[in-house]
Amino acid sequence: MSKYSIKLNGKKHLVDVASDTPLLWVIRDEIGMTGTKFGCGMGLCGACTVLLNGKPIRSCSTPISSIKPEDKLISIEGLSTTSSHPVQLAWIKEQVPQCGYCQSGQILAVASLLDSNPNPTDQDIDTALAGNICRCGTYQDMRKAIHAAAKSMQSQSKTKSK
């Protein structure tokens, strides 16, 4: 057992766990945030996706010992405080989720994509989401929602810059 300090959703957490504990189980079992899901345990499905300094990582295969105290971690609970991130709003508008289990990971991967690429092509979307499986097959509705979110973010940033 070792003590680790991690910054999740802007808040510092001290945890005392084995050094090989995957970040996923630290977030779920130690910190008690369950929006991040367990799907495969091998980084193959993306249900456990969180953002590490803005980039999507698979928390099921990221040991806690590899996280530095200054790293910024964002889980679905921290994407926005009121479910008002443009990606979340687009997801609701397009009624994307079916069972919903993979959607935390999908949404975070998309948020990261739009952060670095405000106007992604379909090819960009395919590449960015290649690691996130949706067994319900919401892929087409997700694609629609991504383009819609991109549009709304662009018009927001235009409004801001005016």
Next chain:
Amino acid sequence: MSANTTKQTSRRDFIKISAQTAAFLAIGFENLANGKGVKVKNMAHEPHIGVEINPYVLINESGKVTLFNARPDMGQGTSQSIPMLIAEELEVRLDQVEIVTSDGSAKFGSQLSGGSSSVSTRYLPMRTVGAAVKEMLVQAAANQWHVPVSACYAKEGRVYQKNKSISLGYGELVASAAKLPVPTNPILKNPADFTQIGKSIPRPEIPSKVNGTAKFGMDVVIPGMLYASIAHAPSIHAKVKSYQGEKAIASQGVKFVLKTERKMPHASTEAVAVLADSYWSALKGKRLLDIEWESTAADDMNTEKYFNQLKEAGKSPGFEYKESLTGDVNKAFAGANQVIEASYQTPFLAHAPMEPENATVYVQDGKVEVWAPVQGPDSLVTELAAYLGIKKENVKINVTFLGGAFGRKAYYDYVLEAAHLSKQINAPVKVVWTREDDTQQGPFRPGMLSVMKGALDAQGKVLAFEHRLNGASILNQVFQVPIDNAPDPWAEEGINLPDSPYTFPNRRNSFSLVKTKIPILWWRSVYASTNLFGQESFIDELAHQAKKDPLAFRLDMLAGSPRFISVLKKLAELSNYQQLKAQGKAVGIAIARSFSSICALAIVVEKQGNGVVIKKVYSVIDCGVAINPRNIKAQVQSNITMGLTAAIKNEITVVQGQTQQSNFHDYAVLRQGEIPEIEVFVMTNNEAPGGVGEPGLPPVAPALCNAVFLATGKRVRTLPFDISNV
């Protein structure tokens, strides 16, 4: 809050409200399960209000309306569609009510989400419940105002007096309404007056699925619970000869190492469980186990051997399905000038829901409480009571959201595992399967072989049509019903006469049982998913043999079935079928009726290298009254994705009892970049509602393979196939 999140809390709130509120109204009806029609019963005077008999509607004096949904939501949208049926007639908006999933108790009757039957079986009963409550509330208002009922109307949770600006809320009326007799024949709305049914109203639970607050079984935490990871037998049925648990028990956080069991309907297998104070500790502990397995007779399980047995069985007809038997096929084949035969094979498949199987169970003092993603809490109550030897009324199921299921979570081995462990340690236990458990342990869709034989007359019309089903029986293995001297009655789905009304003058469907110990179960669209591959591919082969257009060939043989004709004609229009054909495009067609809905597909492919690429998928579905058109489209897209995955991606193979696949790297499912554009059209009519969760799947593989034939000249008869190298 709309859709239920934490069932336990909702239930507690409800009981608190019940205790505090002297008068409120709960309405239900009896005999749900046996379909004896609707009988509404006023429960206002029951000592345990809302607990004793079928409570679907709860209104308290503050006006809060709670609707009980007895069809668990695994993504198909029943947490909206079922309560919406009540809300429509009760005249409340869905966003005004709280929705609570039923807890498995007998008062709710059947509570299974399965067979795409939720809306089709609940359509009239749930509307009747809503209409009866509304009539009582309106009557109560009329009495208070001393006006006839005809002078009043209900809207959005209030009763209004016509042409006057006075109204009373349901909460103000509930006390007096509860004293009125329950109408036995309430008047249902004219569908033209629906304000919710038929509209693409946003699903109430979706906001909780974009911010992490939706509670799945995986997210359940009960004070004092231990996490369990179970070492299942690598060859499924092996027994534990011996095990060394010292290293595991010494591992950080591990509390118990126990020999345990996995109870399936057809077999009980042995396993070793590691229980710890966190899931990671349990998983790590499991890896430290040293288990010696003792093989059993079932270790000869082998899918290749099984398919060879199917081929052998398929050499002659099995037991005939009498209802669809038409004319005399033997005579017709003997006298025909063209007879063709072909066999179509479909593999075993795992369901692979994104949420692996899990259950939290607490057995104490002869009672048991469960928190789990399950498709049928009522059947789980029955199973658990029998397994633990306790009374059904001492079993309570808290149904969470299901992170996908596709049939898998109507098989409760994982819940029984948690119950078995909880009973041993007298504490709540949360069993969490790994992806490897889910992929390797089954139950699986059974592999099937369709042996087809057809005869054409001189004009190229089908003279005789034979479909020999060969394979394992879910009814036999899971439900232990002997299938000895007759065909499996369930296995003909999708090709029985109502589902497949092609006018063949001579026809025979038959079934040959080949048993297996490989655990099997229904998998989205069940036998329709396997039968239709043979049926709709072979129709296509016959059309080409007869040198006829496959669409015209089908239309000709469906002349007496107007809904099939309408769907095919709409599909031709939607896909520009004739134009595509004129341009030489490879467009494959298939049509299937399953679970009382008709779905047809046109898939356009283009040759690329040694294989093809899918350019576009068109789909038309006729599911009768469309409750939520947008959700229906989503379900069809979902089925197309799962059907394509099944056609070109995955299979489960078993060698010496051991499943050869283990996780998403070797049991692949389609990803974002692999999905073609999909266009879905939902037919509008006033036919009785049919299923939606499954009927989109059966036509996928045959439509794709019919297109592949046009593009490459090669006929795919075994699934899965490599689309890049046909």
